[in-house]
Amino acid sequence: MSASREDEIRFERLFRDNYQRLYLYALDWVEDEEQAKDIVGTLMSDLWAQRDRWHPDNEVAYMYGALRNRCISHLKKNVRYRETLEEYLEEKLRLIDEDINVHEENLARMEQIMESLSPRTRLIVEKCYLEGRKYKEVAELLDTTPGMIHKHISKALAIFRKKFLHRGGTD
Structure with a gap:
């Protein structure tokens, strides 16, 4: 060997x-x-x-x-x-906790704003944004035109913008 x-x-x-x-x-x-x-x-x-x-x-x-x-x-x-x-990890947890609090506040404000919308506008926002449906599909479902759906969405977005920018949930 x-x-x-x-x-x-x-x-x-x-x-x-x-x-x-x-x-x-x-x-x-x-x-x-x-x-x-x-x-x-x-x-x-x-x-x-x-x-x-x-x-x-x-x-x-x-x-x-x-x-x-x-x-x-x-x-x-x-x-x-x-x-x-x-x-x-300590910093990450702090940021996540802050994010959760901000997220929860924003959700509560959005729910409050949704409740302040007219029933028809609220229904259109739910169909378009929460269910992800197209304007044309929602228009057919509600027996209206896509232009009217757009008008309701524009109105709702303006309300959301105003209330989120001014941080005044009851304007």
């Missing part, structure tokens, strides 16, 4: 005999299965790449020490990431 084939067999045995324990050790550190697998896999890959220079007295102890250092390094990076992520 050539020396490189012997190295392959030795390394493969080392990997097979220690992978599960190294994985569980990394998992204790990083508490994430995929990250633990990645860290162990990268360690083993790096050790394989350095096999010509890698000859510690105790290979298993060396692997645990190297794995510990990689896990700590990973956690340090993650702490910075988590702090940034937490700040981002």
Whole structure:
């Protein structure tokens, strides 16, 4: 057997005999299965790449020490990431809460405005905007012309614009 084939067999045995324990050790550190697998896999890959220079007295102890250092390094990076992520999430939640409040206020105002429209105009707005029907279709349904549908929609939009721009829901 050539020396490189012997190295392959030795390394493969080392990997097979220690992978599960190294994985569980990394998992204790990083508490994430995929990250633990990645860290162990990268360690083993790096050790394989350095096999010509890698000859510690105790290979298993060396692997645990190297794995510990990689896990700590990973956690340090993650702490910075988590702090940034937490700040981002706090801001995102604040904005979403604000958006929900504004959205709810706008919906309430729109309902109030809809109630203030004449029954026919309200029905036309509902058919065109809420149901997504075309003017011609609504005109046929209500036995009128598309021009009259347009007139009612224009009137309703003017009321919405006025009441939203002036923020006065009862003008």
